[in-house]
Amino acid sequence: MSPNQQQSTDNRPVLEMPEGQEPPHSDQWQQLSRWSVLSFTLSASKQLLMQGYAVVPIVYTGWKKGFDSPLMLLVISAVLLGIIINGLVQYFTFRFRALDNKLEVRRGLVFVRRDELPLDKIQNIRLDQPFYFKPLNLCTLVIETAGSSDSEVSIAAMSLERAQELKSHLLGEGRHAADAMQGATSVATSASTSASTSAAASDATSAQGLAEASAKASGASTKAQGASAKTSERRDDIQVIHRSARELVIFGLYHNNLIWLAVFAGSLLGQIPLHEIIERLGFEAASQWQSKGPLLLAMLSLALIAAGYLALSLLSVLFALLKYFPYALHLLHSTAQHRPQSEGSAKRQPTLERRGGIIAHQQDAAAMRRVQLVAFNQPPLARLIGRWTVFFHQVKGSEVERVAKLPMLVPALKESELAPLLAKLAALPGGDASLPSISTLNPIHKAWFYRKLIPLLVVAVAALIALSSLVSTSSLLSTSSLIGELVLTGALLASLGLWLRYRHYGYQHSNDLLWLRSGLLGHTLVRIPLGKVQHVRLHQSPWQRRHKLATLELGLASGVQRLPWVPLEHAKAIADHSLRLTRTDRRNWI
């Protein structure tokens, strides 16, 4: 943007927002609510605490000394002042405006940063309500676009109604409403506009549990009805599925991984005097037990591992509850009731919305057409209890849970709940298709297993032969026999792993979908809409060429999926099908 243009836009009058009076979107720059200072200050403090737990010991020792050091007081007050000034500066410099096709955000005092988010590039929109905003009926709107991970804009401290309106506008609904205000002429457009405006209004209505619809929103809908007489569409808000606390506990138990710990507990751990605990409990006990023989020591360490795992599980359950309870997945879309001729333009985008969260109430919304692939996942524990997690993967780098890199998910589904869920989500890219049964999937070629097993065994045997020849010449018999056992165990485990992986591979190509299963102890069944494929690649080794096999690689915006060692004809059929679907399809696919 040229300096002149910058100048001219900067000179526009800034619209001061009298609380509750402002328009949902206008081409004038808008300022944040004064409460945003609170949110800026708190988030800066939180960041400081999260990243600064290294200085906790220093503060701790300072505390013990009674804070009598004037330097300490000075530093602390300087930091606090800095945080508050930072909040004020952010509040005074933050400007945004929602135009018909993009959202513009300007911020910064010294380094002015200006973001333009084209509406059709917006990946998902999140409505965060931290606990301190609950009594104020405010929330923070987080808008993410495809691309780098920092391409995210948050608009802090908006009133709930306004946030809902802006959200509908950004999701491509308000755009048509704006057209209606300017007097759209064609039949198709006016049909879509009326629908979308009322959609925007009823979207605000649908936010029960968060807030009552404001008089403002109903005002918008009356205006819309004035603009075009009849609404031919109805906005639906269907609750697709909800999860009880018990199910979230189950989810926490089986989805117990270190990601949770890394994300949430990293800062906590830094503050626990871990060394002291270990010294007090672990080492003393270990030194006592050590004298009583290796068996007891092994049992002790097993017990420690079990206790650690249990602690992790408890944390995981706790976080699953805090994060998701009460979990509800909603599907928002409007159904065309009349005017089939204008269907193309009148059809609104179905949107998935996840609601829930105890500490911070959160609403994640993602347009269905942006979902790249759906993964039905079962970690090993979940297989034992027959539960599944369903993930909705979007373009890489714009996951709904930004910190944990977790896409939108449905936790702890029973096997019998999968098919009904999928049936409700018929608008997923790739068309309506039922879940294939795992036994009907095509296996990959058995050579995948043998061609990997043989080199492994050759290496293991060679290592054993080398060891035995070493034994005859050296006196280190016990050491080398131990190494031999290790080599044997390793080879055995690796062969078992290979076999399990081989057995878990499976695929099925039906219409515009490819189902692909893979796994080692757990397993994942992935639903790949071939219309979302970006690039296709066929790999062939000389052996594969001779036996008419190939490894197929499908590149999607959510990552690469590989289908190894399948008949060349199948790989080609899938690849060609993807190309047929994508090469003439000029619509935005991410």
Add this chain to the structure above:
Amino acid sequence: MQEQDLDHSAAYRLLEPGHWSVFELPALQRVEKSYAKMLSIMVTVPIAALVLGLSVLLWRDGLHQLLWGVPAIVLLLCLAAVYLCRRHVAHLGYGVTELEIISQKGIWWQSRTALPYSRIQHVTLSQGPLERRFGLARIECFSAGSGTAEIEIAGLAEATAEALRSHLLGKAGAQDA
């Protein structure tokens, strides 16, 4: 589009000649032969430097009788490298069809990639110092969500690369509102 109207249910049917897919296209475009020369230089010069450095060490340590092997080793390694470079370049290929771009590589482990124009996010044309010396350039095509180029075509003549770039840019990406 006509192709969209084809019967998709016969998923695994054999294709008739003439309906062959991009994975059946017999001959792709070759890249410039000078690219093999460039690659050979890039590979052999470090090898020669390494072996010569080693021989200086041998000389210093008085292992003069071993020095006779040095030219032989250099020659052997360089010949092998030049042969491999030539084979590698001979197996590089690219194709610009009406609706997608194709690249192919690999002497033994071969792979062929197709990326429809509609899925290209951006295109880069780059040229290293040595490539500039040889009048070569490379084209990289990126789609969404990954940091690496899905299609990389190295060893293009500058003019070809420039033409290809503008061709791709004209056709790339989603073109709706």
